[in-house]
Amino acid sequence: MANNPSTLAEACHENQKAPTTHLITLLDQVADQFPDHDAIISLHQTSLRWTFAQLQEKSIQLAARLSSRGVGHGSRMITLMHNQAQWALLFWASARLGCQFVPLDFRVLDRDARDVLFLLDQLEPAAIFVSNQTMANRINNITVDHDHRPFVQCVVSDNEETAIPARWTTLSNIMSEPLLDNPPLHQPENPDDTILILFTSGTTALPKGCPHTTISIGAQGLGFMYRLELGPGANLCQHLPNFHVFNIAFTLAFWLAGATVIFPNFSFDPQSTLQLIRSYQRVTTPCVPAMIHALLNCALPQHGSHPSFEVILGGAPVTLDVVKCCRDLGATRVMAGYGMTEGIPFVNTSLEEMSMGLTTRDVSVGKVFYGGRVRICAEESRIPIHKEEVGEVHIGGLPVFGGYLVGSNNSCYHEDGVNWIATGDQGYMDIEGYVYILGRYKDIIIRGGENISPLKIEQCLGEVNGIRVSQPNLVCYRTRS
Known part of the structure; x- marks a missing residue:
């Protein structure tokens, strides 16, 4: 036949026809068109909600502060987080900086330490964000002899009284930092740039x-x-x-x-x-x-x-x-x-x-x-x-x-x-x-x-x-x- x-x-x-506009530009266009519409609602965080305009503004502020700490275009930002509004903020800020956003399964922290070190050695992140103090302590224990340290190690927590481990800070602290000048942010251009890295499950081999x-x-x-x-x-x-x-x-x-x-x-x-x-x-x-x-x-x-x-x-x-x-x-x-x-x-x-x-x-x-x-x-x-x-x-x-x-x-x-x-x-x-x-x-x-x-x-x-x-x-x- x-x-x-x-x-x-x-x-x-x-x-x-491939998109010719960078992702953050697309998101900013939506924020400009629907500024008062809710972009994110987190019901378990006392019904926290941010409009597109608020998410846009907060991500600009966060991106500027991360830039002043050495996080910029091509840097990798790791998150090990629950579903919470701050995850959305980090995603937008990462895209705005031209970073490579890497959301990881936080359950990897409960596995063999070698699994975490494998990921860190492969990624060499400039910043790492976790949901709580327990995750931060676990990372500290795993990486105690690790050579590479991210510029930013941040606990994302709604509890302002959380005790933060050594070498870590909080997202609220970063957002409240005064800026001595306005660091230049990456101007998004190339839609071929890597903006996101996801990992396979690794059930039968390394992810x-x-x-x-x-x-x-x-x-x-x-x-x-x-x-x-x-x-x-x-x-x-x-x-x-x-x-x-x-x-x-x-x-x-x-x-x-x-x-x-x-x-x-x-x-x-x-x-x-x-x-x-x-x-x-x-x-x-x-x-x-x-x-x-x-x-x-x-x-x-x-x-x-x-x-x-x-x-x-x-x-x-x-x-x-x-x-x-x-x-x-x-x-x-x-x-x-x-x-x-x-x-x-x-x-x-x-x-x-x-x-x-x-x-x-x-x-x-x-x-x-x-x-x-x-x-x-x-x-x-x-x-x-x-x-x-x-x-x-x-x-x-x-x-x-x-x-x-x-x-x-x-x-x-x-x-x-x-x-x-x-x-x-x-x-x-x-x-x-x-x-x-x-x-x-x-x-x-x-x-x-x-x-x-x-x-x-x-x-x-x-x-x-x-x-x-x-x-x-x-x-x-x-x-x-």
Whole structure:
């Protein structure tokens, strides 16, 4: 059979024009357009809220003070923090300085000290910010003999009476410092500059750094913004960890739309999330499947009308059972996204019958959005196979990074100026161009010469009364390792 291009399992979004404006300029444009709209609300911090104008002003003040301490263009700023308003301030200030913002999983401080030292040696940060004194003490204990010391070591705490360890300061102290002069701030120019570094989970190997630029992370934010038709008045329930791409891409999408990001608690708490979605209008709630089960377990029967909300699922293959659970929670719209730390190019804006293979129980993650590309290839190949055939999912285009921070990897490649990565996920594309994810190739069970997907087993079990398929990880969006 000849390779008819229309039958090949590949797709390219019509808009392949890369953002030409630096991220902080985009955010400043939003702040200038919607100065009085809420940019961030942190309900667990006595309902702390900052408008776009306030976040803009505070980030300028913080950037100036960090600049006077030696933090500038190309410097790396590490955060190990809970979900709190100050994280947003640090993100904006970092972009304003032309720094590389590196949000890390604070749980690494509870692991082997060598894991922390590995990250610090690789990053050599100019500044490090933690949520509390306990984290600062842990870092001090780990780095007691470490040669490199950041210019700034800061505890971000709402408690003004917190005892600060030696060589550390507080964010309030930095913000209150008088400026003898106005240090020049970096003028953002090149959207190809690295502005964000995210790390893979490192479950089977050392975590790998994924540098993102305005082009790659901006394309993800704009993709969500356009596909979800976001605008002022929309609210994001942000209960995902701030070191994951699923969090940051969604947060950017809402900010770029002049919409509001709300932290219900310092980390995922089902009761706090339920309270938020019942108290605000036009709420979007991104969840991994385990979160949906946790929310459903805590939800009480609702009587009468309550605000509508929508759910977008990611982080693991989505089953019909999970979609039904979202409906049981009262979600008016259920969506599915697909991506990885290296890039998110997909979202299905509505999981209706047209996007579900009801005979196969497969749920589509949709079509590529802003700047995205996809192809389904045979294993260890980069040549697309045909639609409806099962193969390995390759994602590419503007939302995909250009390669790992250190070292190389055979899964990453460049073709005709386009970044690509072979995901290691098994899937297929239907005739209409919808993509379906069937799970990881390395998880496939081989029995009697036949390949069996664990997802198919989970799908069948999920339809049996009295059985709920376990999803143990409540916080992790799918990452490569």
